[in-house]
Amino acid sequence: MTGTTPRRRHSPAVYRRRRIVLLLGILVLAGVVWLLISQPWSGAASEGSDEPAGPVGQSTATALPVPTSPSEPDPSQTGAVEGAVVEGSDPSPSSSAGPTALPCVASEISVEAVTDQTTYQADQNPQFSIRLTNNGADCTLNVGTTAQSFTVVSGSDTWWRSTDCQSEPSDMVVLIGAGQTVSSAAPLSWDRTRSAVGTCDDQTRPRAPGGGASYHLSVEIGGISSSQPTQFLLY
Incomplete structure (x- = not known):
């Protein structure tokens, strides 16, 4: 068609960068979900507290x-x-x-x-x-x-x-x-x-x-x- 500028195709390097950014975003999201579920900081707090973590001997x-x-x-x-x-x-x-x-x-x-x-x-x-x-x-x-x-x-x-x-x-x-x-x-x-x-309170016991x-x-x-x-x- 006349008067239409043809769409320019991006180079392969651009697509690779986009895929890397998307992958990093997925990894960050997965890490946040893992932290919220496992809560590793709660174990460290137990180790530093004076309260026993389990049955005592x-x-x-x-x-x-x-x-x-x-x-x-x-x-x-x-x-x-x-x-x-x-x-x-x-x-x-x-x-x-x-x-x-x-x-x-x-x-x-x-x-x-x-x-x-x-x-x-x-x-x-x-x-x-x-x-x-x-x-x-x-x-x-x-x-x-x-x-x-x-x-x-x-x-x-x-x-x-x-x-x-x-x-x-x-x-x-x-x-x-x-x-x-x-x-x-x-x-x-x-x-x-x-x-x-x-007679426990008796003061006159023999x-x-x-x-x-x-x-x-x-x-x-x-x-x-x-x-x-x-x-x-x-x-």
Whole structure:
């Protein structure tokens, strides 16, 4: 046709540049979509935070509660079984057992009733503790306040039980290593009075006789009793 300017064909180089630009645009779009879906920055944030990313393991317990009466301080401040490993906390280099440790067998655990002195003057209150040794393989044991008891007898007369006036008992399962010995981090004090359920707030409870009278302490933890009572004298 006359009067019409023929369309000029682009060189092959122009078409190649266009294809490259189009390909780069597709790659950029695909990268943005991948970033929005995978969100790799969330993993980096988890690594830098203090919160654990998954289930935690076990760690050495610095303090486990001991039985207390309403008139005594808070359990977290008074005493514990130390040196054991609490289930459900961070891994500890000192712990050789894994999370598959079985419950402790009574015949492989030795429990000892411990007094801070063998004789007490009239102005001294006996301080009681528990010491236990695992003579078997790594195992778990409930050493919470629900599983602990201290009992004082004189002859056939039971004078005091820690469970009579125990407040807010709780469970605490710990991991005890093979050959490990753990004991109370702080003792439990006896006020030298007779205990009984219903007399916990009674300020006139009978006082245990002194003058060299003999008493015996027995303990139990995790359903395992002390092998023999420990004797002490009151003056």
